[in-house]
Structure formats: C-alpha cells, structure tokens
Amino acid sequence: MERDILAKNDSYAAVNRSWLAERGILALNLVSSPGSGKTTVLTRTVAALKSEMPVSVMEGDQETSLDAERIRATGVPAVQINTGKGCHLDAHMVGHALHALLPAEASVLFIENVGNLVCPAAFDLGEAAKVAILSVTEGEDKPLKYPDMFHAAQLVLINKIDLLPHVDFSVERCVEYARRVNPGVQILLLSARTGEGMEAWYEWLRLTRRSRLLGRRSAAHQTAEPSGVTLT
Numbered sequence: 001m002e003r004d005i006l007a008k009n010d011s012y013a014a015v016n017r018s019w020l021a022e023r024g025i026l027a028l029n030l031v032s033s034p035g036s037g038k039t040t041v042l043t044r045t046v047a048a049l050k051s052e053m054p055v056s057v058m059e060g061d062q063e064t065s066l067d068a069e070r071i072r073a074t075g076v077p078a079v080q081i082n083t084g085k086g087c088h089l090d091a092h093m094v095g096h097a098l099h100a101l102l103p104a105e106a107s108v109l110f111i112e113n114v115g116n117l118v119c120p121a122a123f124d125l126g127e128a129a130k131v132a133i134l135s136v137t138e139g140e141d142k143p144l145k146y147p148d149m150f151h152a153a154q155l156v157l158i159n160k161i162d163l164l165p166h167v168d169f170s171v172e173r174c175v176e177y178a179r180r181v182n183p184g185v186q187i188l189l190l191s192a193r194t195g196e197g198m199e200a201w202y203e204w205l206r207l208t209r210r211s212r213l214l215g216r217r218s219a220a221h222q223t224a225e226p227s228g229v230t231l232t
Contacts, residue, residue: 006122006123009090009091009092009123009124010091010124012090012091012092012094012095012126013091013123013124013125013126014126015091015095015126016091016094016095016098016125016126017126017127019095019098019126020098020109020126020128021216023103023105023106024105024106024212024213024216025103025104025105025106025107025108025109026107026108026109026128026205026208026209026212027108027109027111027125027126027127027128028108028109028110028111028127028128028129028130028131029111029113029120029125029127029129029130029131030042030110030111030112030113030131030133031113031116031117031120031121031130031131031132031133031149031153032113032115032117032132032133032134032135033115033116033117033134033138033142034115034116035115035135035137035138036115036133036134036135036138036159037133037135037159037160037192037193038112038115038133038159039067039070039112040192040193041133041157041159041190041192041201042057042071042110042112043070043071043074044192044195044198045110045198045201045202045205046071046074046076046110047074047076048198048202049108049202049205050074050075050076052206053106053107053108053206053209054103054104054106054107054108055076055107055108055109055110056076056077056078056101056103056104056107056108056109056110057071057076057077057078057079057109057110057111057112058078058079058081058089058094058097058101058109058110058111058112059071059078059079059080059081059112060081060083060088060089060093060111060112060113060114061080061081061082061083061114062082062083062084062085062086062087062114063082063084064082065080065082067080067112068080077101077103078101079097079100079101081093081094081097083114086114087114087116087118087119088113088114088116088119088120088123089111089113089114089120089123089125090123090125091123091124091125091126094111094125094126095126106209106213108205108209111125111127117132117142117145117146117149118146118148118149120149121146121148121149121151121152122148128208128212129153129154129155129208130149130152130153130154130155131153131154131155131156131157132149132150132153132155132156132157133156133157133159134156134157134158134159134174135158135159135160135163136158136159136160136161136163136164136167136169136171137160137163137167137169139169140169140170140171140173140174140177141173141174141177142174142177143156143174143177143178143180143181143182144177144180144181147181150178150181150182150185151181151182153182153185154185154186155185155186155187155188155204156178156185156186156187156188157187157188157189157190157201158171158174158187158188158189158190159190159191159192160191160192160193161189161190161191161196161197162191162193162194162196171189175187186204188200188201188204
C-alpha cells in the first residue's frame, strides 16, 4: 500500500516538475521540525528579495492560515494548504495550489511544508530541492535521528545562531552528522532574527535560480536547433 501511495504521489510530482520547468520556476520545499524558525526565515527572505525577483509562497499547516497571512503582509502572493490530520504536503495538493497561485515565470516558489522531519522526506512535491532548517535549540543530533530527511536535502540551514552562547549545541558535530548521512549537502549558518548569515542564503538562492534559468535556455536552444532557429 505504501508503495502504491508513493507511486501515485510521484506521478503527480512529475507533472508538477514539468509544469514548473516549462515556466523556469525554481520551487524549493522548506522542511523542518516545529519551532525551527522556518516561517521567520521565509518571511525575512521574501521581504528582502521581492524587489529583486518574483517570489511566491505555499504555506502548509494542519490548521489555520496564520503563516500565509504573515507572508501576504510582506506584499508577496501566498496560498494556504491545510492538511487537516495529514502530517505533510503531497504532490496532488501542491498541483492544485499551483493553479490557484499561478507563480510568475522565472520566479522562486517557496513551499513551506508542515513542521515534521519524518513524512515529508518521502513525498516528492515536484520541487527542485529540499531545504532542511534546523535550529540550535533542537540539538545537534537531529541529522542522525532523522537521516532520511537530511539525506534528501540539498541544503541545510542552521538557524538561531545568535543563541549559541546560551545553548548546549556543537555546530561542528551537527555539520559532521549531517555530512555523515549526506556527504554532499551544503550547510549555511544564519540567524533570521538578527540577519547574520542571511546574505549567504540569499546568494545561494540567486545562484540556484540563475542556474535554473540557464538550464531552461539551454534546453530551449537544443530543441530549437534542428529547425534552424538559434536563440540568443
């Protein structure tokens, strides 16, 4: 049954991925446990980048629309997906939300998943990358306790570093554990509250979006070449 559920989800995810790729949209699946500061990271990010690039947000929660309201207060379009008793978003939900939100071409779409480091690891939404957010108040052993999620992530953000003097958290061990389960994962340290380290995160977004757009142009060029048309 689990295989059937995941196979069906993967088919919806493939449709989402194709839809996003055709429009040059960079979709990022933000995952974390509750209380990591994920929404604060996201709110600060969209406020900082909305004048530089088109951005939009999908908010996933079991109930309420509070997080979507926080995002809309920044002037960025957002839709709320409530999962009820569900502990994660799935690709079918995201597909419906895509057609409601209609993100702009060549934009960045942030999908804030339900706070949970277990189920979202198994469900592809059609995103370009998973970004795992971990706060220093949670303990440095999270990557070992939830290896599937950290193995699936392309980037880990270690948040709330302004609290390091007040908590028992070893950045070095956390990085070691994350790379033990995912040797190629990128890791950035930041504080969404103070802004420390946020510029490195913004630069990662700029570079990843640029790579996405270059890939789209390259694909268009290769498709057009047989007909004798060259894109510039």
